[in-house]
Amino acid sequence: MQQRMNDGYSHIGLPRFQTAENALAAMDANGVGKALVCPFETCPDLKEVHRAYTIAPDRFRIFGLALGQDRSEIETGLHAQFDAGFEGMRLTLEKIAEAPYVLDVIAERKGIPLIVGHQGGLAPEAERLITFLDAHPDSIIVSPHMAAPTSPEIFKTAPAVKALFGHPRFHVVMSRQTLFEAPIMTAWGRALIEHVGWSRLMWGSEAPVLYWRDETLEAAGAWIEQFAPTREQLADFRWRNAERIVFGRPARTPAPLQLPYEPFDFELDRPAPMWPLGFNADTRLPARLVAAWMAEGGPSVQPLSAYASKLLMAATGGLGG
16 A cells, blocks of 8 residues: 555544444545544544554544543543543543643643634644643644634734634644635645644544545545645645654554443434535435435324435444444
8 A cells, every 4th residue: 555645633433433454444445545534522432543543543543531420430530441442532622711720631642632623723732732732842733624714813913813724733623614615725734834834734534524624535636736735735644744743653552442431321402414515416406305205204203314225224224324
């Protein structure tokens, strides 16, 4: 396999995402050498993520979740994950505001906070994240999904955001580009190149979620070319930065995962937003689908999306887990 890319952000876990084997097969088919993988609160399958590391520790770096009923259980769970070989933790801005001590545990275990936020430029917690980096000189932060796209004007109006994105140990994974309108993402992409720079930007696929948008790994990797990077900048972006920032760190030894809880007890029950940009179906399908749905009670029984989901579940059987 000729390595062309390292993936800075993707998902493993069932029933929402994919198995370790499915992830490896897609990586091999698309020239992806290594991948940063994590679960998500809507599918907190820490066991499958951990299994991925045990079967392919040379291909994956795994990130966990801050779960638990109280501080003691959350901290015990974090240490259990680090003991088992997890490299860091996926944290939302809401989790940081609710349980800021989680950052201290990550620093203690020399892990990486993987910061995900929907608020523009991570603004609500930008100052706290700067404080974390300054208090722990050996620490880094990685933020996928382009670190919460917004208007580039934020770099003029929010000094903490500008300082965070300019920090030499703050790194951004450019993923989920097509979920937003192209002008927004183009402007934000240019702002990231200016304020973060090619040496701290990484490519990420968000696999398998990008398939929900009818994207391909190849297309996701090519998106950056609109900014006309040099050959060296493109190599840095696609694989060298991730190798240096994440995969080049000393690998943790895989060990049994002994959690103080069942992760799915903390699952967020949310539907999977497949085809957010629209489902381009065969033109003959809508009338057939609606007629079949109406024959089974229509909206008085369930919404059309629930009926279609039931049909797809039956059609796919046990594939994918």
